[in-house]
Amino acid sequence: MKRRDLGTSPCPIDRSLSEVGDTWTLQILRDAMHGVTRFTDFNKRIGLASNILSARLQKLVAVGIFEIQDSALGNSHEYVLTEKGRDFHAVLSALRQWGQRHLFEDDEQMTRAIDARTGQPPRHISLIAEDGRELTPEDMLLVRSRAADPIEAAVPVDTPRRHKA
Numbered sequence: 001m002k003r004r005d006l007g008t009s010p011c012p013i014d015r016s017l018s019e020v021g022d023t024w025t026l027q028i029l030r031d032a033m034h035g036v037t038r039f040t041d042f043n044k045r046i047g048l049a050s051n052i053l054s055a056r057l058q059k060l061v062a063v064g065i066f067e068i069q070d071s072a073l074g075n076s077h078e079y080v081l082t083e084k085g086r087d088f089h090a091v092l093s094a095l096r097q098w099g100q101r102h103l104f105e106d107d108e109q110m111t112r113a114i115d116a117r118t119g120q121p122p123r124h125i126s127l128i129a130e131d132g133r134e135l136t137p138e139d140m141l142l143v144r145s146r147a148a149d150p151i152e153a154a155v156p157v158d159t160p161r162r163h164k165a
Helices: 014-019 023-033 041-047 050-062 089-102 160-164
Strands: 065-072 077-081
Touching: 014 023, 023 041, 023 050, 023 077, 023 089, 041 050, 050 065, 050 077
Parallel strands: none
Antiparallel strands: 065 077
């Protein structure tokens, strides 16, 4: 079965997955968030075949998540996160927190991210409404509009949840 192109979907999750939706890409981005910039270092840390790593890095450059800069060592180049790439930090942090919460037994070793300044773990990431409430999936409604339009111009999307209302 041929996979459909998610890059033109009206769903932001689909479009995000079209750019970063595979295991290797997420591991590359995880390591980049922690300072890895060189091909050989990504290769050592992830253990990915060079041709696959090269293809993933090229795609991340093509979609504007990385930019290539000359290495300070002068003998190669580095993959440096752009603003778009750095914005992915919260997504990876949410994924890390979900994994910490649901995928480890109490006696298992895991890596944890902490605030470098305080040594404390960050607060749990959550969606907060304008009025301060923490939003659950049941609180959310899908609407459709052009990206540049004000939210007031949006039209509700027909979903199973909407049918129950």
